[in-house]
Amino acid sequence: MIQFKNNHITVFESQLFKTTSTVIETDDCVIVVDPTWLPSEVEEIRDYVNKIKNKKPIYLLFTHSDWDHILGYGAFPDAIVIASKELYERKDKDQIINQIKVFDDKYYIDRDYPISYPKIDIVVSEDGQVLNIEGTSLTFYKAKGHTDDGLFSIVEPYGIWIAGDYLSDVEFPYIYFSSEEYEKTLAKTDLILKKHDVKLLVPGHGHATENIDEIQKRKKESLDYIRELRSAILSKRDSFYLLEKYSYLRAMKDFHEGNIRLLKKEIGK
Numbered sequence: 133m134i135q136f137k138n139n140h141i142t143v144f145e146s147q148l149f150k151t152t153s154t155v156i157e158t159d160d161c162v163i164v165v166d167p168t169w170l171p172s173e174v175e176e177i178r179d180y181v182n183k184i185k186n187k188k189p190i191y192l193l194f195t196h197s198d199w200d201h202i203l204g205y206g207a208f209p210d211a212i213v214i215a216s217k218e219l220y221e222r223k224d225k226d227q228i229i230n231q232i233k234v235f236d237d238k239y240y241i242d243r244d245y246p247i248s249y250p251k252i253d254i255v256v257s258e259d260g261q262v263l264n265i266e267g268t269s270l271t272f273y274k275a276k277g278h279t280d281d282g283l284f285s286i287v288e289p290y291g292i293w294i295a296g297d298y299l300s301d302v303e304f305p306y307i308y309f310s311s312e313e314y315e316k317t318l319a320k321t322d323l324i325l326k327k328h329d330v331k332l333l334v335p336g337h338g339h340a341t342e343n344i345d346e347i348q349k350r351k352k353e354s355l356d357y358i359r360e361l362r363s364a365i366l367s368k369r370d371s372f373y374l375l376e377k378y379s380y381l382r383a384m385k386d387f388h389e390g391n392i393r394l395l396k397k398e399i400g401k
């Protein structure tokens with residue numbers, strides 16, 4: 133499953149949707165991000181964490197509340213859980229859990245851990261909030277737009293940017309919450325690159341990159357997609373040409389149609 137690895141980070145890639153699960157090992161702790169998808173995949177990540185943790189505490193970070201990103205929660209019962217205030221306060225937790233159960237039933241999947249909504253130990257409520265774990269520090273930025281409860285996390289001293297469902301090289305923006313907020317989140321890229329010595333970006337789907345130009349390129353492509361989609365809707369033009377550079381179009385067109393519906397609502401059309 134390993135897509136990228138160095139001394140401090142292992143990025144696992146699921147067979148489904150190129151979803152990434154990240155394990156960061158520092159002198160002070162082990163940080164696990166969105167451990168997910170198939171039972172054997174969650175098991176592989178858990179086994180790896182158990183192998184490297186020694187006596188270090190495990191922190192489990194959720195980038196946002198989409199069901200595919202939180203379904204591994206129960207496999208790490210001893211972890212200290214970090215997520216946004218918005219994820220913590222969601223009113224539709226039962227619905228999110230139900231989506232996991234529907235998926236597992238659909239494919240006759242059994243898991244050796246319970247499925248439940250994460251109980252959050254460390255709630256991130258401020259943009260720029262910092263969590264220090266001895267010599268390791270995590271700086272969080274609110275990342276709304278895809279959902280209303282996303283977080284960017286910068287792990288230092290290693291310069292790892294955990295981006296959740298933004299800045300992917302395989303997906304255009306999937307906008308479930310707000311296109312305007314999505315643009316504001318993308319705009320944080322410049323601030324983050326200025327404030328932090330970013331050495332690696334890990335998106336929630338797709339490929340990690342060590343290349344700053346590549347991060348800027350992904351930001352620009354996402355912004356272009358949103359702005360061109362908005363302008364296409366306003367002038368009643370077709371917008372499916374925006375998907376030309378992506379693979380998996382038979383599935384992705386549904387997400388594009390979802391974006392069209394949301395933007396139409398926002399514009400009032």
Ligand SMILES: [Zn+2]
Nearest residue numbers: 198200297336
């Ligand atoms: Zn996702």
